[in-house]
Amino acid sequence: MPARLRRYLPILDWGRRYDRDAFSNDMIAAVIVTIMLIPQSLAYALLAGLPPEAGIYASIAPIILYAIFGTSRALAVGPVAVVSLLTASAVGQIATQGTAGYAVAALTLALLSGVFLMALGFFRLGFLANFLSHPVIAGFITASGILIATSQLKHILGVSADGHTLPEMLMSLLEHIGETNWITVVIGLAATGFLFWVRKGLKPLLRSMGLGPKMADVATKAGPVAAVVATTLAAWGLGLDGHGVKIVGEVPQSLPPFTLPGLSPSLLQQLLVPAIVISIIGFVESVSVAQTLAAKKRQKIDPDQELIGLGAANLGAAFTGGFPVTGGFSRSVVNFDAGAETPAAGAYTAVGLAIAAVALTPLVHYLPKATLAATIIVAVLSLVDFSILKKTWAYNRADFLAVAATILLTLLVGVEAGVGAGVGLSILLHLFKTSRPHxxxxxxxxxxxxxxxxxxxxxxxxxxxxxxxxxxxxxxxxxxxxxxxxxxxxxxxxxxxxxxxxxxxxxxxxxxxxxxxxxxxxxxxxxxxxxxxxxxxxxxxxxxxxxxxxxxxxxxxxxxxxxxxxxxxxxxxxxxxx
The missing domain is CATH 3.30.750.24 (STAS domain)
Known part of the structure; x- marks a missing residue:
């Protein structure tokens, strides 16, 4: 029985060997990741069409639950760009942004995703995620990055726009281009340019000034915080909200509340397929990151237990005011590079975010939404990789067809159609190749x-x-x-x-x-x-x-x-x- 418990509760395994050195390393990693997550969580809530506090709520209980049930020592769970986009796409077809129904639908989406993931984990069905081939995933993420960046241009321009596909977004932006707020444009472009420079130029500059490699890396990771502080002070000091600059506004000072997802049969039926899509995409992204980081330290993860850990995290988000979550690439890499030894680093990060939710939310009242949009744009453009088209064209034309179809359908029809086409084409190509064996x-x-x-x-x-x-x-x-x-x-x-x-x-x-x-x-x-x-x-x-x-x-x-x-x-x- 103890061995069975350790299988489902990995914390009982690594927790027995937890010592002072691990605690010290985990705390340092938690501080660094917390600093990075505050603006990122707010930004991804904005992307999902939810109030900014939902991003922080979605980063507290889920992290703690993953620390208990997950097997990766470095994976940081919370809102991520692609899942936030999928959430906005699914929920936006059911309710209007800003309404109670929208928030309830997001909670229900997290609930369904959590139940689906845990069911896959308990029945050891993680292999089903293999039906999404790597080229198809790369194509979908590339198209999603373009959609996400395009969706944030309205915040950079300070206009109202909508749409779920690339043509819809571009047409909506063109229709409202006359409403452009030039102060917002200046803030958005300045923040975007600064964040791009931080990624490429800040670390070499700090190293040339004699700063140690670790401190230079920490300062680089904290770059988005500097953009948040600078633009918030500018908006507050100059009263830019009175000149049409859209700001975050009031964010409740509270710990995550207890929330109840909607359980009406019609709502569950409408969200079931999007929940399955979000679960599979989230799991594939998460387990890829977890396996990559684990290999660097010769550790191993259990994909089926990862399903349970991610399922528990999503259930936690559903009952604490959040929305669907998964393991994020950027935050996990930061967590790993900062020296995280165990999943306890995630729990300490959750404590830091809880403190921020209670004590620091008034400080983001004047934060321009253009800054959050810039944070998202810079983060997701690193996901765009058109080289996958060239590589698959040169290596296998069938894979190229699958990637190209996934990209085009995601951009022109929508994310659900893109994922569906990707999965369908992956299966059809497999059947075609194996139906004519060598x-x-x-x-x-x-x-x-x-x-x-x-x-x-x-x-x-x-x-x-x-x-x-x-x-x-x-x-x-x-x-x-x-x-x-x-x-x-x-x-x-x-x-x-x-x-x-x-x-x-x-x-x-x-x-x-x-x-x-x-x-x-x-x-x-x-x-x-x-x-x-x-x-x-x-x-x-x-x-x-x-x-x-x-x-x-x-x-x-x-x-x-x-x-x-x-x-x-x-x-x-x-x-x-x-």
């Missing part, structure tokens, strides 16, 4: 016991024997392909008297493929041709032994391909079909 006719490399493709190597063959290496597991989608290929090869008018199927690369044979093998065996028997199998893997052989195929096999089963070659082409001729 089957090579092989021959003996002279002077060896190795067999290679006759089209690629100078090998020995025998006119009476056809040896085929099947380079794919056999299942319903490709079983007929092997039937047709063998029929064509043996019917070419040659004197083939034996066929050997080399199964060294076959990891599984499903029932449809079994029936195809039985059909092949019957046809070859009628033609007077022997069917033999070689190098069959143990698990596959175990399955075949439980069937009638081996009893009626019109040939033999050989341990190795060379053994088959020696027997079927040797001096003691046994070429006649049995």
């Amino acid at each position: 089957v090579a006719e092989v021959g003996l490399v002279p002077g060896t016991e190795h067999f290679r493709n006759i089209l690629r190597h100078d090998v020995e063959t025998h006119p009476d024997v056809v040896m085929l290496r099947v380079d794919e597991s056999l299942y319903f989608a490709n079983a007929r392909f092997l039937e047709d290929l063998l029929q064509a090869r043996v019917s070419e008018g040659t004197a083939v008297r034996n066929v050997v199927l080399m199964f060294s690369a076959v990891n599984d044979v499903d029932f449809s493929a079994l029936e195809s093998l039985e059909t092949i065996n019957t046809r070859l028997c009628d033609m007077g041709v022997g069917l033999h199998l070689a190098e069959v893997k143990g698990p596959v052989m175990d399955k075949l032994r439980s069937t009638h195929l081996l009893e009626h096999l019109n040939g033999e089963i050989f341990l190795s391909q060379y053994q088959a070659w020696r027997k079927l082409t040797g001096p003691q001729d046994r070429l006649a079909a049995q």
Whole structure:
């Protein structure tokens, strides 16, 4: 029972070894991440269409719950750009921003996402996320980055605009371009330029001034805070809100409240599919970051337990005034670089954010929304990577098609359509590729016991024997392909008297493929041709032994391909079909 508990509560494992050094490192990391998260949390709430405090609330309880249930030592959980965009897209189709119904729908979305993730984790179904290929994910994130950056231009310009697709956003911006507030533009462009410079130029400058590498890195990570402080003071001191500059306004001074998601059947039905999409995208992003950071310290994570940890985090967000969350790349990297040793660093970060929620929220009253928009734009443009199109075009045109379709549909139709197309195309491409498995006719490399493709190597063959290496597991989608290929090869008018199927690369044979093998065996028997199998893997052989195929096999089963070659082409001729 204790081992089972430790599986579901990783805190019982790392908590036993927690010491003063780990506490010191975790506290330092927590301070750095907290400083970074305050403006970031406010910005992502703005992106999700929610009040700014929702971003802070979504970064407190979820972090603590992930620290208890998660397995990554460095993953920092909270609002992220792509999930915030998906939230705004899903909830915006149900309720109007600023209404109670909008906030309740966001809570419900987090609830459904949490339940779905935990169900996947408990039933160990994390492998389902593999149906999203990496190129498709890269294409979706690139398109999402463009959508997110475009959606924030209205705050940079100080105009009202809406839309969920790129054409809608651009048309709306053009329609309201005459309402541009030039003071807001100055603030937005200045903040954006400063933040870009901080990312590239501040650290080298500080190092040239003699500051240590760690302190220079901390100062660079805290760059957005400087932009927040400067623009807030400017807006307050100059009374810019009276000149049309939109500010954050009053933010409640309180800890996250207890909230109840909506449970009406119609609302749950409307949000179910978006919740599944958000869960899968969030999990894929989170587990990728967690595995990358864990590998650097030779640690490991449990993807199924990660599902439970992220599910618990989303449930926490649903009942504490938040919205869907996941593990963020930028904050996790900062957490890792700052020296976080255990998930306790996240819990300490939550404490810091709770203090900020109670004591520091009045300080952001005059924070211009243009500054938060600049923070989002700078963060998401680093996600845009069009090189994936060039790479996939050069390597695999089918993958290029999937990436291009995902990008275009996400930009022109919407994020749900983009994700759906990506998943659908990934599955279709997999089925297409495996439905035509690579089957090579092989021959003996002279002077060896190795067999290679006759089209690629100078090998020995025998006119009476056809040896085929099947380079794919056999299942319903490709079983007929092997039937047709063998029929064509043996019917070419040659004197083939034996066929050997080399199964060294076959990891599984499903029932449809079994029936195809039985059909092949019957046809070859009628033609007077022997069917033999070689190098069959143990698990596959175990399955075949439980069937009638081996009893009626019109040939033999050989341990190795060379053994088959020696027997079927040797001096003691046994070429006649049995």
